[in-house]
Amino acid sequence: MAGKLSKEQTKQHNRARELVDMDRDLTEEEREFVLDHFHESANMSRTLDGAFFTPAELAGELHHVIPGDRIIDLCAGIGRLAWHARDYWNRCWERLPPREIVCVEKDPEYVRVGRRVADEDDHTKPGTFRMDRAVVDFLRATRFRGFTSDDYPTVRDLVNAAPYDRHGFLVGARTVTPHGLRYELGALSICLGNRFCDLEAGRITAADLEAGGISAPLLEATREALRTADSAVRA
Structure with missing residues (x-):
């Protein structure tokens, strides 16, 4: 009452x-x-x-x-x-x-x-980009080198909470942590950057990526989309 x-x-x-x-x-x-x-x-x-x-x-x-x-x-x-x-x-x-x-x-x-x-998800929001399902599955399954226990859940939660449709996952459509979208996109960018460093240094191979369900070109395309989204948020 x-x-x-x-x-x-x-x-x-x-x-x-x-x-x-x-x-x-x-x-x-x-x-x-x-x-x-x-x-x-x-x-x-x-x-x-x-x-x-x-x-x-x-x-x-x-x-x-x-x-x-x-x-x-x-x-x-x-x-x-x-x-x-x-x-x-x-x-x-x-x-x-x-x-x-x-x-x-x-x-x-x-x-x-x-x-x-x-908070209806809107793919037109600055900082939102579509991520292929295969990349999301790869990110969910990968423990990223160089991340603290506080940082890693941010990346995990970011991809886990991303809404999706038949075209892929809308990463950045909603803020997942109190740190804010710029922090989340930055953490994701570091994760993808670490994968490229591992690839260039020979710690992993293209065959390793394919075994994880993705390819080097797909990873590069995702990285570029992330850069565009991050620039939109900072603009």
């Missing part, structure tokens, strides 16, 4: 509102935080209007029984159920295309929060 939030819940709700108001893309963890801590009961008028967000545990179970590739979520609130309905990691694993989800909500504040949580 309105006015019944604890001090800790109020603190977390206010933090969620601060994240929504930030002038940058939110990370995956920040979006989850907003979904977990933005309370419908913080506003009396919305409580009286019958607002009730789908609990996270229930949404997590319901997404297992939601069929199809196109979904309309009526009375979506801030999009908790839609967030789970993406079934993102399972569909990535099964190489299925992303679901097309349309949320319908009359409350303008919920719409504003939901848009920040969804």
